[in-house]
Amino acid sequence: MKKEEEYAIEVQDVYKTFDVYLDKANSLKEKMLFWKRNRKEVREVLKGINLNIKKGEAVALIGVNGSGKSTLLKLMTKIIYPNKGKIITHGKLTSLLELGAGFHADFSGRENIYFNASIFGLTKKEIDNRLEQIIEFSELKDYIDNPVRTYSSGMFMRLAFAVAINVDADILLVDEILSVGDQHFQAKCIDKMKELRNEGKTMVFVTHSLGSAKELCDRAVWLSNGVIKMDGDTNTVVERYIEETK
Amino acid sequence: MGFFKGLYDYRELLKTSISKDIRGKYKNSILGIFWSFLNPLLQIAVYALVFPLLMRGSTVENYTVFICCGLIPWTFFSTAISRTSFTIIENGNIVKKVYFPREILPISVVTSEAINFVISTIIIIAFVLGYGIGLSKYIIFYPIVLLVQYFLLIGISFIVSSVTVYFRDLQHFIGIALQLLFYATPIVYAPGQIPESFQWIIQYNPMTYIINAFRDIFYYQQMPDFVSLGVVLAISIALCFIGYFIFHKLQKKFAEEM
Numbered sequence: 413m414k415k416e417e418e419y420a421i422e423v424q425d426v427y428k429t430f431d432v433y434l435d436k437a438n439s440l441k442e443k444m445l446f447w448k449r450n451r452k453e454v455r456e457v458l459k460g461i462n463l464n465i466k467k468g469e470a471v472a473l474i475g476v477n478g479s480g481k482s483t484l485l486k487l488m489t490k491i492i493y494p495n496k497g498k499i500i501t502h503g504k505l506t507s508l509l510e511l512g513a514g515f516h517a518d519f520s521g522r523e524n525i526y527f528n529a530s531i532f533g534l535t536k537k538e539i540d541n542r543l544e545q546i547i548e549f550s551e552l553k554d555y556i557d558n559p560v561r562t563y564s565s566g567m568f569m570r571l572a573f574a575v576a577i578n579v580d581a582d583i584l585l586v587d588e589i590l591s592v593g594d595q596h597f598q599a600k601c602i603d604k605m606k607e608l609r610n611e612g613k614t615m616v617f618v619t620h621s622l623g624s625a626k627e628l629c630d631r632a633v634w635l636s637n638g639v640i641k642m643d644g645d646t647n648t649v650v651e652r653y654i655e656e657t658k
Numbered sequence: 659m660g661f662f663k664g665l666y667d668y669r670e671l672l673k674t675s676i677s678k679d680i681r682g683k684y685k686n687s688i689l690g691i692f693w694s695f696l697n698p699l700l701q702i703a704v705y706a707l708v709f710p711l712l713m714r715g716s717t718v719e720n721y722t723v724f725i726c727c728g729l730i731p732w733t734f735f736s737t738a739i740s741r742t743s744f745t746i747i748e749n750g751n752i753v754k755k756v757y758f759p760r761e762i763l764p765i766s767v768v769t770s771e772a773i774n775f776v777i778s779t780i781i782i783i784a785f786v787l788g789y790g791i792g793l794s795k796y797i798i799f800y801p802i803v804l805l806v807q808y809f810l811l812i813g814i815s816f817i818v819s820s821v822t823v824y825f826r827d828l829q830h831f832i833g834i835a836l837q838l839l840f841y842a843t844p845i846v847y848a849p850g851q852i853p854e855s856f857q858w859i860i861q862y863n864p865m866t867y868i869i870n871a872f873r874d875i876f877y878y879q880q881m882p883d884f885v886s887l888g889v890v891l892a893i894s895i896a897l898c899f900i901g902y903f904i905f906h907k908l909q910k911k912f913a914e915e916m
């Protein structure tokens with residue numbers, strides 16, 4: 413019998429620091445020459461994060477600019493790794509951090525769906541099955557065979573979002589991408605995410621739009637200066653957050 | 659095991675990046691294939707004209723065919739290595755944005771260069787037929803030699819592709835090293851033609867045995883030396899493990915280094 417884990421994401425005592433080189437030496441020669449002189453600042457971004465997210469939970473991650481929200485999401489997707497601590501995820505994970513990875517401007521929208529979806533780990537057959545759905549969601553039927561460089565930036569984002577949201581992952585990490593597209597498309601994205609939430613997907617959702625946080629998530633986590641300042645019911649946390657950051 | 663599962667899960671990405679590479683090279687046309695053959699043919703012509711002049715007297719029979727059998731596998735080796743030294747940085751935009759098994763990048767470069775090599779083998783076959791040497795039954799060992807070279811390149815590419823992210827100027831160094839290694843490999847000369855005191859250089863060079871094996875198959879038409887080839891295979895597989903270990907360690911900071 414397959415063991416059912418209770419948690420989708422477990423963040424255990426995670427620390428993340430970035431080395432910021434003021435004069436970045438990228439070459440061997442420079443690294444040798446400026447052996448000792450490399451001016452380096454160590455920036456502590458996350459200082460001991462503990463966070464367990466249950467399967468099927470929708471969690472909003474809030475905090476001021478630079479508080480480490482995107483960093484935490486990047487750690488969860490394994491684009492970057494913690495200096496200390498551990499992150500365990502259970503289930504297929506998709507991140508909507510930066511959209512349009514692997515897009516080639518000279519190829520058509522349709523071809524780019526294939527490039528982009530393959531980076532998310534889909535097979536040809538899986539992409540074939542989802543193609544119609546993706547095109548329909550993007551509402552770019554008339555443009556789908558045109559090169560992507562002829563798209564407006566909103567159209568580009570719509571296509572990218574349509575691919576990412578249709579990957580059919582168990583865990584969805586979303587970073588401030590609801591600002592893409594026009595009013596109509598934003599509403600559509602929110603609806604789609606609600607639908608996914610109701611299907612029992614796990615979601616972590618970084619946003620500055622506290623309204624949509626309340627709408628989508630039952631739980632909110634407030635990051636401040638690299639630690640979790642508050643964790644709980646979305647309404648309560650958001651209220652305190654608004655009060656303190658006024 | 660996670661390594662193989664990752665490759666399997668992302669097989670579509672591996673496939674598209676290889677086919678994009680190959681299609682880009684041949685541009686889906688006969689003319690594209692012609693252009694990609696022109697460069698090795700010109701090189702063969704230059705070496706075949708110049709080197710007999712330099713090495714007065716001691717020439718090899720059917721020297722043009724002899725060079726061809728060495729140069730085509732060498733081109734596979736050197737192009738694959740110099741291309742893997744760029745591959746992570748070249749794909750920086752996806753490495754920074756999404757998670758996928760990073761080793762797909764060097765593996766797809768080496769694999770598409772291997773496919774190019776198989777296509778370029780047409781040149782070798784054209785030469786041995788054109789010069790009346792003909793094909794021998796030993797051609798059945800071609801895939802084995804190719805596989806040995808493939809593993810050697812995979813091992814090297816893991817190291818080269820990950821280390822160059824941290825030390826960018828290593829790319830230039832690799833270019834120079836490959837040029838020197840060209841002369842330390844019996845491509846334009848036969849192993850027996852160089853002085854005793856230099857023999858150790860080619861003896862420690864794994865490419866010597868691979869090129870010898872290709873020559874045995876196509877030029878000398880004899881059984882390749884499987885003992886040496888087995889040693890090279892063992893070293894290559896060890897290199898794959900060591901290389902993967904290094905790659906795996908270094909890949910954790912790829913996104914931050916770019």
Ligand SMILES: Nc1ncnc2c1ncn2[C@@H]1O[C@H](COP(=O)(O)OP(=O)(O)OP(=O)(O)O)[C@@H](O)[C@H]1O
Nearest residue numbers: 430432455457476477478479480481482483484914
């Ligand atoms: N690659 C990097 N190198 C150095 N510092 C970094 C790097 N990435 C992030 N930081 C620093 O980490 C801190 C947190 O950044 P992060 O992007 O996680 O913030 P955020 O909470 O997402 O902010 P925002 O609301 O503006 O998106 C910032 O101080 C930023 O300068």
Ligand SMILES: [Mg+2]
Nearest residue numbers: 481482483587
């Ligand atoms: Mg951010």
